[in-house]
Amino acid sequence: MTESPILIALVNDYDVVTTGLATMLDRYRERVLIAEIDLNLGVADQVDIVLYDTFAQPESDVDELSTLVANPRARRVVVYTWNFHPDLIERARGQGTDGYLSKTLPAKDLVAALEQVHSGETVISPQAPHARTAPGLDWPGRGEGLTDREAEVLALITQGMSNAQVAELTFLSPNTIKSYIRNVYRKIGVGSRTQAVLWGVDHGFTPDHHRIEHWRGGP
Template structure:
């Protein structure tokens, strides 16, 4: 019987807590998945089987970041990991050469199986999920403060200086939905203004830790 080695996966998201959460999910299957990169202070020189792009507080698949990963020869396959299944985003991702478009609601076993299928040469697009809980083991800034993953993402974008209109565009949400999230965030963290929210975000880990996409630019 031929032995198969675990697939190697690099994780791309600017927030350490998000990346570590995804690593924890995949870490339940160490015989099938090895995290090849988690810290941009340790440059990656080898090829990886799959680059998993987590969309938390990141541009979605209709922007340049995905093409940067697809064009890099060190990334054999590129997968988007997201809540957002807008048809235009899925189509844009396919056009850019993405090999997988996976829901953050997938249980660990299904996520690993999808990554293995991508590594084997399939293009995997999971079904658009109903609003569901994140996979067990995932994490995000503000979770301990009672913020949902989507509320946390909105606050992260506010902390990055984005307006409500920019957040709506980035997340493919209606402006009223964004405003609803903003009101909920303000209530939960006890602030009354955007300036206060930004200050709270800076003090509580909502500024990006890295620009992980940067060292994928320009080839190997």
């Protein structure tokens, strides 16, 4: 265990996602302390680790990770995701990230993994097939019964992406994307893509693009 808390910046464009993760980690604030929550990649504080949550982010876009890795205020960068496609892991590692951690990790295991990264290790967590997302996380549409993956697909199509683009960004098959979309339509009670996008706009599926400083007394 480190003598002082590891300073963490959370990066994602969705307020509900980052604040949910911050709340989950808050129980371990003697070990990890949220220094800031960035929703536009502009990390401003000197932090030990940037935790990049991939919800509805183009995790296959190397430019975003490159921006974080090149930021002199961030000592290390860790990807936080449910998608463990080997090509995504290899691409992230090639960009210089220091960890690739699963959203299935319980909070205590996530904190332990961040401590390993902080000590200089490269940590890639094992991903159990069909595992549930760790308790405590949040995402748009959860209250309406959308899973995190269904919500992510809806967020991407709300941003105007086609099925093919969503499949390419998430490294999922087009048929899998179609299956998620059918499930989304059923759960939110719509019958068309246009209706789904309008519903998404009205229910928090558009990016926030702002910054939350000094989370609950952080530095």
